[in-house]
Amino acid sequence: MQQPSRILLQTTIPPVADDWNIGRFSLLRDYLASLRDSQGMPLFQITARDREPPGAPDSVLSHIDTASFDQLWLFAVDTGDGLTSADCDAISRFRRQGRGLLVTRDHMDLGSSVCTLGGVGAAHFFHSKNPDPDPSRRTRDDTQTREISWPNYHSGANGDFQQVDIVPPLHPVLADPEAEEGAVRYLPAHPHEGAIGLPPHDPTARVIATGRSQATGRAFNLVVAFEVSDAGGPAIAESTFHHFADYNWDPSMGAPSFVSEAPGNALAHSVDAQRSTGRYVRNLALWLAGRPVDTLLA
Numbered sequence: 275m276q277q278p279s280r281i282l283l284q285t286t287i288p289p290v291a292d293d294w295n296i297g298r299f300s301l302l303r304d305y306l307a308s309l310r311d312s313q314g315m316p317l318f319q320i321t322a323r324d325r326e327p328p329g330a331p332d333s334v335l336s337h338i339d340t341a342s343f344d345q346l347w348l349f350a351v352d353t354g355d356g357l358t359s360a361d362c363d364a365i366s367r368f369r370r371q372g373r374g375l376l377v378t379r380d381h382m383d384l385g386s387s388v389c390t391l392g393g394v395g396a397a398h399f400f401h402s403k404n405p406d407p408d409p410s411r412r413t414r415d416d417t418q419t420r421e422i423s424w425p426n427y428h429s430g431a432n433g434d435f436q437q438v439d440i441v442p443p444l445h446p447v448l449a450d451p452e453a454e455e456g457a458v459r460y461l462p463a464h465p466h467e468g469a470i471g472l473p474p475h476d477p478t479a480r481v482i483a484t485g486r487s488q489a490t491g492r493a494f495n496l497v498v499a500f501e502v503s504d505a506g507g508p509a510i511a512e513s514t515f516h517h518f519a520d521y522n523w524d525p526s527m528g529a530p531s532f533v534s535e536a537p538g539n540a541l542a543h544s545v546d547a548q549r550s551t552g553r554y555v556r557n558l559a560l561w562l563a564g565r566p567v568d569t570l571l572a
Contacts, residue, residue, distance in 0.1 A: 278315070279563035281306060282343045283322040284335065286356025286387055292530050294351040294519065296322045301527070302518045305552065306559055318559055328352070331360035339367035345374035345562040349515045350385025354403075357387040366392035369506035374562025378512035381416075381426040381466040385515075396473035397498045397511035399425060406469050415487050415494075416466040418535060428489040430463025432516065433525040434538035435547040438483050438496060445482040445499055446567045447510070447557040450550060458554045460547035461485075461496065462523060464516035465535050470495045478503045485513075508562050523551070 283303055285296050299322065309317045321343070325332045336358065338346060346368060350356060357365075369375045369392065377394045379385025386400040399406040401423055406412055416428035429436040440448055440457050448458045472479050483497040496517075500509035520527035525537035541547050557567040 276311075278317055278319040279344045279559065279565070280319045280342055281321070281345050281347060281559065282334070282338070282341075283320060283347045283349070285324045285349045286352040286385065287324060288327050289324040292532075294349070294515065294530065296324045296349075298520050298527070298529075299349065299518055301520045301523050302555065305555060309556060309559075318563075325356065328355045328358075331358045335361040336364050339364045339371060343368075343373070345376070345559070347376040347518075348378070348388070349518070350377065350379040350388045350398075351515060352385060352387050354383060354386045356385070357390070359390065362388075362390045362392075362395070369393070369509060372502070372507040372564075374507050374564070375509040376512065376558065376562060377509070378515045378518070379468050380464075380514045380516065381422050381468050382424070384468070393473060393476060393479075393505060394500060394509045394511050396476070397470050397479060397500075399469040399471060401425065406471065407474075411469065415490055415492060417489065418465060422466050425469035425494075426466035427469070427485070427492070427494040427513070428465050428487050429467055429485045430465070430488055430540075431538035432462075432464060432522050432529070432533070432535065433542070434463040434540040435460045435544060435551070436463040436485050438485065438550075439493070440483060441481050447497070447499065447554065447561045448483060449557060449567055450553045451568075452549065452553070453546075458483075458550050458557070460544070460550040461554060462517050462519075462541060462551060463538070464514050464522060467494065467496075467514040467516070470498050470511045470513050472498065476500070476505075478505060502564075508564065510558060510562070517551075518555070
């Protein structure tokens with residue numbers, strides 16, 4: 275019998291109530307914990323935590339390469355001080371050991387502490403650190419929230435959903451046999467997503483899904499996948515943590531007080547978009563565990 279894959283859901287901030295603490299990803303946690311194989315056994319064992327106060331290495335992240343987790347889902351919700359060099363070094367060793375890594379952030383410089391992560395960190399482009407190598411993309415996209423500058427791609431309101439454009443060939447994390455096109459076509463929307471792309475000199479990485487701005491019509495990258503190689507285990511760079519946040523799945527769950535944009539409710543009224551989002555999350559967890567995404571469920 276295969277043991278559950280052990281997943282650490284981890285933010286890069288302390289447990290601050292009025293912020294994107296790990297409690298605001300409870301629907302993701304509960305969904306992953308609910309998934310069962312065809313024998314009714316759990317597919318995943320979930321640990322969810324915030325980091326300890328910044329300024330010193332986190333006791334878990336700085337030693338994650340010696341811990342028993344199989345995959346790390348890192349929600350970079352800090353303003354630049356969320357990871358120390360010791361944290362980054364351990365996370366990089368964790369992936370080099372062949373374990374799975376998801377790294378996601380948000381607009382502008384939110385989550386920019388991930389820049390020093392080996393490989394996956396270089397796929398994240400920020401305003402002040404590691405900017406997009408294409409100068410033409412260093413422009414404001416969303417203009418609704420004036421204090422937020424580039425990168426800030428507007429895929430829709432929190433609580434709504436966006437259409438996903440598949441970059442062929444279809445990657446396993448985007449497979450959805452129940453959909454007419456055989457692929458995940460919808461993900462939660464967000465007014466100002468971050469920017470991701472291909473790190474230089476890394477042939478294991480490719481863009482697998484893109485979105486399109488509702489403000490300007492510009493296409494932007496949603497997901498970059500890193501295949502298993504001598505450099506490390508499977509990894510994903512994601513344009514925004516809002517694809518996974520409670521508020522984006524169900525706005526009635528609430529958001530920090532600094533969120534000013536009015537939410538939508540289209541996701542709650544679309545069975546297809548809800549199923550698509552769930553399928554994507556399930557595929558991600560299985561692929562990062564090194565398991566086939568067509569694993570039978572109970």
